[in-house]
Amino acid sequence: MSSPDPQVRAARNHTTPAGGRRPVVAVTGAATGVGALLTERLAASEEIKQVVAVDERRGECDAAEWHILDVRDPAIAEKLRGADVVVHLALDLDLGSDAAARTAYNVRGTQTVLTAAAAAGVHRVVLCTSAMVYGALPDNELPLSEDAELRATAEATGVGDLLEIERLARRAPRAHPGLNVTVVRPAILVGGTDTALTRYFESPRLLVVTGSRPVWQFCHVEDLCSALEYAVLEKVDGELAVGCDGWLEQEEVEELSGIRRMELPSAVALGAAARLHRIGLTPSPAGDLAYTMYPWVVSGSRLHDAGWRARWTNEEVLAELLAEVTGRHTVAGRRLGRKDATAAGAAGATVALLGAAAVVRRARKARRR
Secondary structure, X not given: OOOOOHHHHHHHHHOOHHHHXXXXXXXXXXXXXXXXXXXXXXXXXXXXXXXXXXXXXXXXXXXXXXXXXXXXXXXXXXXXXXXXXXXXXXXXXXXXXXXXXXXXXXXXXXXXXXXXXXHOOOOEEEEEOOHHHHOOOOOOOOOEXXXXXXXOOOOOOOHHHHHHHHHHHHHHHHHOOOOEEEEEEEOEEEOOOOOHHHHHHHOXXXXXEOOOOOEEOEEEHHHHHHHHHHHHOOOOOOEEEEOOOOOEEHHHHHHHHOOXXXXXXXXXXXXXXXXXXXXXXXXXXHHHHHHHOOOOOEXXXXXXXXXXXXXXXXXXXXXXXXXXXXXXXXXXXXXXXHHHHHHHOOHHXXXXXXXXXXXXXXXXXXXXX
16 A cells, blocks of 8 residues: 555644644553454554553554553553553453452552553543443433433443443542543444343343333444544543444334344343342343343534544444354343253243242252251
8 A cells, every 4th residue: 555645644643642743552451352453553543653552461463562461560650651642441341250350450450550641641541431331211311412420320240340430530630630531431332242232132032121211322343443543642532422323222123133022021120130140140230231221322422523423323233243143142141052042942041041040049048958
């Protein structure tokens, strides 16, 4: 590929931070997931001078300067020296992780990165949480503005950690004058991800709670990376929500996916989810269900005002998600083997899982006698 025209290059440099100087950007969690995609994207950009990649193992981007360490290690401050911007993506949101260990890693890691960035003279830190921090509530506006109150609780997977990261982000500029903190909040993230919300589409039936109002908004990882790049280049700052334009109603999702619904009363669905999680049969707590019941769609107005646009539509991201989960079988957030899924069937799989929970409870009661 030929080099860009000098006038184009000059125009690009004019939009870069620090009066046109191309920034050095550090990315934590750079070896996998969104971190790996962003590292490759920034390393290929002519608007970026250098990418410093930080992770517990080396990734595949040879153009980055790699440092192998845990983000909770205070030695990270020395590795960040000389960076203009840090994008912190080293988060553990794995459904299978121990909750206490996950929180210790996520919160302590963010605290360490913020403190280390300030000590190293970094002027901007970009954090990534989720639009889930707004909470999924029946009276939410459609769509929510970035300034909407964060009304989520810690009852859903990882959301307590994300809320604490949001609090750290608000406190950091006061604790470290001169440090700018930008928070990016994506909608349901799709593209090589595994969450309670992506697993919803691995089920033989889409669970709908009677009387609820499900609406769906997605965010492709490519769009998240482009939004993070906007934040890195200081084209936009503050609290940013990112997702596809608009949303899909539950009926549209069912029509597009070809998956029929299974409707359950709220007390039955929430009660079963809580019991199954409590006895360890499913990874998702009952709080995850709220995000399939009520709206939490975001407008993304700040990014839009800065000229950013999503390249993916909700329909396109849903199609990609359905292609990714083909062949996987999940009931109540728990993955089943192919043999189990075939034997259980659709609604029968849920009945079987509920029955398994009852068997476990009876066995535990018998052991106590």
